[in-house]
Amino acid sequence: MKQMKALVHRMDLSARLHKGLGSTYLSQYLEMQKKSLEKILAGGSYIASTFYMPSELFKLLDIEVIYIERLTGFTAANQLLTNIQFYRSLNNLPECGCSYQIAFDSLLSNKHIPWPSEIIALNYACDDGWIYGSYASAKYSVPFHFVEVNRDTQALAVDLKDLYNKLRSKYIEKNSIEKIVEISNSTMAVKEEIDALRLENPGIINSMDAFRIFTLYNDLGDLQTFDILNDLKNKIHEGLQSYQKPSGAKILWLGVIPLYHNRIITDLEERYVCRVVYEDLFDFTNRYLSVDGFFNDLASRIESSVFFSLQNRLDAIQRYNKTIEIDGIIHFSQRNCKFLPSMVPILRREMEKANIPFVEVSGDVIESQYFNIEGFWNVMDVFFEGIYGGRKLVY
Numbered sequence: 412m413k414q415m416k417a418l419v420h421r422m423d424l425s426a427r428l429h430k431g432l433g434s435t436y437l438s439q440y441l442e443m444q445k446k447s448l449e450k451i452l453a454g455g456s457y458i459a460s461t462f463y464m465p466s467e468l469f470k471l472l473d474i475e476v477i478y479i480e481r482l483t484g485f486t487a488a489n490q491l492l493t494n495i496q497f498y499r500s501l502n503n504l505p506e507c508g509c510s511y512q513i514a515f516d517s518l519l520s521n522k523h524i525p526w527p528s529e530i531i532a533l534n535y536a537c538d539d540g541w542i543y544g545s546y547a548s549a550k551y552s553v554p555f556h557f558v559e560v561n562r563d564t565q566a567l568a569v570d571l572k573d574l575y576n577k578l579r580s581k582y583i584e585k586n587s588i589e590k591i592v593e594i595s596n597s598t599m600a601v602k603e604e605i606d607a608l609r610l611e612n613p614g615i616i617n618s619m620d621a622f623r624i625f626t627l628y629n630d631l632g633d634l635q636t637f638d639i640l641n642d643l644k645n646k647i648h649e650g651l652q653s654y655q656k657p658s659g660a661k662i663l664w665l666g667v668i669p670l671y672h673n674r675i676i677t678d679l680e681e682r683y684v685c686r687v688v689y690e691d692l693f694d695f696t697n698r699y700l701s702v703d704g705f706f707n708d709l710a711s712r713i714e715s716s717v718f719f720s721l722q723n724r725l726d727a728i729q730r731y732n733k734t735i736e737i738d739g740i741i742h743f744s745q746r747n748c749k750f751l752p753s754m755v756p757i758l759r760r761e762m763e764k765a766n767i768p769f770v771e772v773s774g775d776v777i778e779s780q781y782f783n784i785e786g787f788w789n790v791m792d793v794f795f796e797g798i799y800g801g802r803k804l805v806y
Contacts, residue, residue, distance in 0.1 A: 414491045414523045415452055419445055421489050436642040440624050443635050444485070447475050451525065458578075459515070459527035459547075461540035462629065463716065464558070465709040467595050467700065468575050470632035473585040477527065479540070481626045483514040487777045488670040493517060495778050507747050510777035512543035519551060526551045528581075531574070535560035536718055537750040560713060567710035575706070591632045592700045598637040601644050603697040608647045610734040613688035614657045615647055619676045621693040622668055628695055657686035660738035660798050663731055664690045665724075665758075666751055667743055671779045682788075683795040685738075689731050691717045691724070721754050725761055732767065739768040739798045741791075746775035770794045 422445040430438035451457045457475040469476045486492050495510055498517045518524050530553055532544035541557050548555030556577065558570045609615055620643075630636040664687050668675055676687050698712040713719065717727045731737065740762060744752040755771050762769035772790055774782030 412452055412523055414486065414518070415448065418485060418489055418491055419448055419452070422448075422485075434620070434646075436639045436646065437620065437623060439635065439639045439642065440627065443630070443633075443639070444481075448477075448482075450475055451477065454525065456528040457525075458529045458531060459544075460530075461532045461544070462626075463533050463535055463560075463713055464531055465571065465631075465712065466629050467591050467632035467705075467709060468571060468578075470591050470594075471575065471584060471586050471588065472578055473583040474528075474578075476629075477524075478626065478629045479515045480511045481629060482518070482524075483511050483777060484626070484670055486518070487514065488673060490671055492777065493521070496780065508543070509537070509539040509745075509747055510775050512539060514777050516543070516547060516550075519547070527553055529554050529556060529578075531556045531558065533558045533560050533713075535713065535716075537748065539749065562714070564707065564710045564714060567713065568706040571709055572706040586632075588705050589702050592702050592705065594634055594637060595632045596699045598631055598640060599695065599697055599699055601637060601640045602695055605640060605644050605647065606694070606697065608644070608651075609689065610731065612647075612651065612654050612656075613661050613735045614686040615650055615654055616643070617676075618664065618687040618690055619673075621690055622676070625690075625693040631695075657688065659684035659686060660795070661685070661735055662687045663728070663735070663737045663740045665728075665740060665742040667692065667745055667776045669743075669774055669779070669782045670776050672782075672784065679791065683791065685795070685798075687741075688735055688737075691727060694727060718751065721757060724754060724758070728758075728762075732765070737767055739794065740770070741794075742769065742771045743776075744771055744773045746773060746778070746781050768794065768798050 422441050426438040426441035426445065429435070429441065455475055457477050458469065459477050459479055462478055462480045466476070492514055495514050495517060499506065499508070499513050502520070504513055504516070519526055530544045530548055532541035532555070534541050534557070544555050544557065547553070556574055558567070558574060560567055624639070627636050627639065660683065662685050664676070680686055694717045696712065696715040696717065698708065698715050700708040715723070717723055728740070742755060742758065744755060752773070759769050759771070770790060772787055
């Protein structure tokens with residue numbers, strides 16, 4: 412478990428650094444993730460889950476949860492993963508498989524983390540998650556639960572409730588639905604205010620901070636999440652006193668960022684005198700829950716996700732642009748992703764109609780050998796020349 416101990420150590424250092432710099436929302440977030448990982452490394456049981464499984468369901472129970480994409484994201488960002496391509500070949504895993512799941516399997520197989528007590532996967536955002544869950548269930552002899560998202564809200568709600576009933580027969584019930592709904596809705600109200608402040612004041616926060624904490628979506632229903640977002644909201648209010656509108660191009664970033672290039676947003680802003688003012692990953696859609704309709708509301712929130720459909724994504728971009736007046740859009744397409752890149756041709760066409768410059772860049776957020784940083788900057792040079800009216804920037 413050497414790699415995970417190194418990750419815990421780096422989380423601790425980073426949390427202390429951000430606390431010293433006054434970014435307490437980041438330090439709280441890192442502390443929260445560190446403590447959960449420490450419990451698991453100490454031998455505590457946990458469930459492994461794919462990203463969009465509603466966290467409020469888990470918060471009802473006394474069980475830790477590792478969201479596969481978040482843990483592999485942390486390890487990739489800290490450059491603690493071994494050669495994933497070699498691991499893929501050695502274990503005859505498909506070349507077209509998602510690197511998030513391949514990386515997670517390498518952590519399990521090499522015993523960097525204990526094996527989970529259960530694996531849970533949705534078929535949203537794509538099929539790779541549940542296909543891997545089924546594979547890992549057989550490989551590590553752990554139960555696997557598949558929740559189908561088939562655009563039938565009622566059926567999805569029934570599946571979520573059935574899953575909860577199965578889990579609560581194994582784990583202690585820790586919180587009531589009433590309590591979790593109250594915490595989740597209070598948190599969502601804060602997040603909604605943050606979104607409004609950001610849209611009204613583009614660039615009021617560093618977009619990299621949003622990328623750092625967007626996985627708080629996996630912690631809704633936890634009081635610590637309320638505290639973290641409330642702290643961020645207060646920080647934004649403090650910043651309003653000295654806020655100035657961005658002088659350069661206002662950029663919307665769609666999709667993920669290459670996790671091993673932690674400065675890519677900062678470097679982009681410095682190089683092209685621009686500001687990444689918003690990103691769709693941090694959009695939680697601000698759907699509230701009710702006690703009586705708890706499982707239906709969880710299902711509805713999944714279906715309201717920005718990434719759930721092309722129309723959802725187009726509506727979100729239109730909503731951002733209505734207030735921000737975006738100057739350009741950068742879409743990062745994850746290698747082997749069977750979901751978001753397929754939307755790009757229509758997104759490009761619709762942005763052309765709206766006269767918003769749009770560019771797609773591709774790579775793998777986990778496997779650095781599949782991202783050409785020099786090629787990225789060459790594409791950005793051309794993109795920003797177009798945004799700035801053909802005038803070559805001096806940098």
